[in-house]
Amino acid sequence: MTSEVKEVQTLTGILLRPLAVGSRAIIVHQGKITRTARITAIHHHTAVEVCFETLDTRYYLQTGPNFEPAVSAFPAALAA
Secondary structure: OOOOOOEEEEEEOEEOOOOOOOOEEEEEEOOEEEEEEEEEEEEEEOOOEEEEEEOOEEEEEEOOOOOOOHHHOOOHHHHO
16 A cells, blocks of 8 residues: 655645635735645634645645735625
């Protein structure tokens, strides 16, 4: 039996939409946008950190107290 070691990514930024197993995370960090592979597990989600996995990567997203939630990242008028 072989076990794969997953890559670990620690990022500081915000989610552009809520996490859901089976969908992709969209993260804004360091002035760029990262779109992950499909999420396979969500381990925890607090006000300052989110931990989730895709098929080959475990993500630790540090959101911190200075970041706004994803739902307020853009004005609603721009979504139309």
